[in-house]
Amino acid sequence: MRKQMIVFLNGNPIEIVIRNYTFSDFSGMIEIQKLCFPPPYPAELWWNEAQLREHVTRFPEGALCAEHDGKLIGSMTGLVVNCDALRGDHRWETVTDRGYIRTHDPGGDTLYIADICVVPEMRKAGIGKWLMQSMYETVVHLGLKRLLGGGRMPSYHRYADVVAPDDYLAGIVAGRYRDPVITFLLRCGRMPIGTVAGYLDDEESRDYAALMEWRNPFLPGEGVH
Structure with a gap:
């Protein structure tokens, strides 16, 4: 995949490229991680x-990955798994093999998201949404049933003593709560299908994640949840 587009950062148009990352991008990919996840x-x-x-x-x-002026500014990584492997609760490290994706199943039906990040100074340009859209296109291109992933709920710790995880997720959908990650995923077209306990060691989310999916609308019966 490789596509060029114009996005707007602080009202100013800039050109970016979304493409597949390769061996030559490894140092840039690690630098993105450092900027997105500092100490x-x-x-x-x-x-x-x-x-x-x-x-x-x-x-x-x-x-x-997303690139601007020859510099990587964002990335997104996924693998294909079979939906049977995702029944019930599961952990990120189990599904993704701790990020090594050796659990990738070419015969699977679900594109599972391992990671998405955009460097802080570019987050207002909508690049995360375009990366997500590009991964939807990959689902369609490969004829998969859906895209799925667990989204952190970093604002949940504020309400965890009085609100159950499923009720918190429903409250975000209803507009009672705002959560930076889940709200972003909703804006990208992802739909919630429940929460998972023990998904990540994540104090803010109380170790919960919201399972969020996007169904391939071009497969019979898959466009409607």
């Missing part, structure tokens, strides 16, 4: 070269 986020949880090598060899179609 106290543990450095050992950033993408490393061994993980990135698996991404571009096992499933290059799911390895996307």
Whole structure:
């Protein structure tokens, strides 16, 4: 995949490219991680070269980046899994093989999102939404049933003592609560299908995540949830 587009940052048009990342992008990919997840986020949880090598060899179609003036400014990574492997509660590290995606199943039916991030100074340009749109296009291109992933609920800790996770998620959809991650995913067209306990070691989310999907509208019966 490679496409050029104009986005607007602080009212000013800039040109970006969304494409598949390759071996030559590894240093730029790791730099994105450093900028998006600064300390106290543990450095050992950033993408490393061994993980990135698996991404571009096992499933290059799911390895996307955004570039401006020759510099990487965002990325998104996915793998294909079978929906049967996702029944019930599951952890991010189990589905993604701790980010190495050796669990990628070419015969699967679901594109599972392992990561999406955009460098802070570019977050108002809508690049995350365009990365997501590009991954939807990958779902359609490969004839998969859906895109799925667990979204952090970083504002949940404010309400966790009085609101159950499923009720918090329903409250976001109803407009009673605002959550930066879940609200972003809703704006991208993702639909909530429930919450998962113990998804990540994430104090803000109380270790919960919201499962959010996008169904391929070009497959019979899949466009309607």
